[in-house]
Amino acid sequence: MSRPQDPHRPFFPFGNPFRMILPKGSYLSPRLLALLNAFEETLAERLRKLKPKDKDEVLSLSWMKLAMELLCETHNDIKTLITDLELPVCDWDEKWIDVYLDNSVKLLDICIALSSEISRLNQGHLLLQCVLRNLDSTSPTQFVRAQSSLDGWRQHISSRNPRVENCCAILESLIESLNLPKVKNSAKGKVLMRAMYGVKVGTVFVCSVFAAAFTGSAKKLTDLSVPDTLLWAETFTELQTNVNGEIRNIFSSGRGTVLKELEAVDVSVKKLCPMIQEGVDPVEAEGLQNLRSDLGRRADKLSEGLDLLTKGVDSFFQIVLTGRDALLCNLRASNTVFDPVNVDEQAVR
Template sequence: MFLTETSIFPSFFDPFNDTKKKKNKKDVAHMQLDLFSHSFDESLLRRLKTLANSSSTSQPSVGINLSWLSSALDFLFFAHEEAIILLSSLNLDNSLDFYLDNSVKILDLCNSISSEIERFRNRRLVLSFALLVLNNGSVDPEKLARARVSLSDWVNYYKGPVLDSNNHLENIARDLATRLKEIPRGKISADERFVRRTIKAVGLVTVFVAGVVVTALRGSPGLVVAVRAPPEFLWAEPFNSLCASVSTRPDKKRYLLDELDEIEARIKEVSGVMDGGSGENGERPSSAVKELEMVTGRLGEGLERLGDGVNEIFNSVLRTRDGMLEKMRVGQQEQRSDARKFSSNLHSKHVLCNVQK
């Protein structure tokens, strides 16, 4: 029998020890990514519950108003900012093109929603003209006739879904939703998987909020695009429930947006007063006009806040894109610089060898 001495100190040249160290580092990195994912999901879950429990959607008989839409945009902005913080600390590499392609769609989506808001503002001018004539107490038949036509134009404008000529906005939203279903081919690292999971989460929230905003502003009969979060996300259940509740329009509501139904009701009252010419006491009542004026004022304030929310998201995504592109540019310059140094070193060694010879 031979006795073999075994050192109690690890060898720096032990391949098994090196493999173990690498595996431990890999496990620690995976744990950190899991913690990041869980923290990101929990932050979205908290915000999502607040949005779902808001007064606009807590009861099935209540629809959506501009205030709720602004809150939804705030939630979307929060999701983008949280994702940016996470992604900025990682090496995107293979996922950089994936993010840049999707972010272009989001920027285009923001521009299209801004156009819808501007279209809505222009429609509001129709009400403002009619209110100006009625508040001045004008008895000019021509002005009153134009005011009546303006009110009718508002109602007729929203009798069906208001769509642009080429359905550009719907195509963007649907294309982004389709991209979210795409599964990357081939083997990817844990970092890449985390990055794409984060991008997918933000994409789901983006498509949902954008779809609701567009549907509400256009008076469309149904959501422009619908999405559903997979169970891998901690916030999937409340998110899908919120999507379902928004898709179901309350009874006796023509539009998804409360303000549209309210304005139409006030217009009918004002039109009835104009057609009747006087109230019960023989005088033209001003209450219907005042109520329409109040609703129109709230509409203007809501649209301003909505526009600000879209601008915040647009600027957030644009800053992230610029930062990533700059990072990529610097990386490429460093690679070229390293390549030049390497080539220069080779040239120097070659010259030195020739001199020594």
């Protein structure tokens, strides 16, 4: 796997996975080929929509919300493909099931970690509201309280969330599983595994961007190299190069905060602090109120963005959980052999 000290090296340690999934000489019927092409073309279009129009979109909450929405749509696409393939669970190879169940647990863990960080960031909104209330007055006592709340906010925002830090290890294990089990004597299985590969690549990319944003570390970014024979390969490579490159530029600039809306709030806070500490005379009172209004607008925009992103992550969690539950129900109904103890323990983590 990619070494932490060498984040720019493309990750592709296992060779071309499609030597296993679609080996030379494999035949797909026109119907199966049409299903696969439709899936990959849709995936390419979703990735194309995610390409930022300009660098300011990268690590904005609106872009992250869009990324999560497209991820949800892609995971729904794989459910539709499974139905269209008419490939019942009883015909699934046991290794496919193991990979699916294991990956779904990892994705649920990532969702929980991301949700906890979004919630933590949103808690800072309460401190900003205290600042705004205390700035309604120009009394020295209120200024002291406002300064205390500002200090609390900055300390809160700069703290680290261990759950998000652990996302890196989970992502690394997901990358290792990109090397899918070999498919024998099943054209439908080959289509399914190739489609799942695309879903996993997109998922790892988005989750690694979120992990980098929330940890403040470019080392959490992942550079994946995919076979150029895939219909979505060129679009994905351009997207990954564009987004990861800009994120690394943001980190190298030494900014204390990298989320765009959070950075905007921090700019307002830095302008307010000196004025509050030095006191405000009547001439400066209007300037203080302008800064207060500016902080209020930016704080509300940050809170609204975090709320929308929370809904996106929750939706993704539900899609993964629903798909996992459906598979488990089908397994029980078909008496397919799997490890129920391990599955049940992981599902409730």
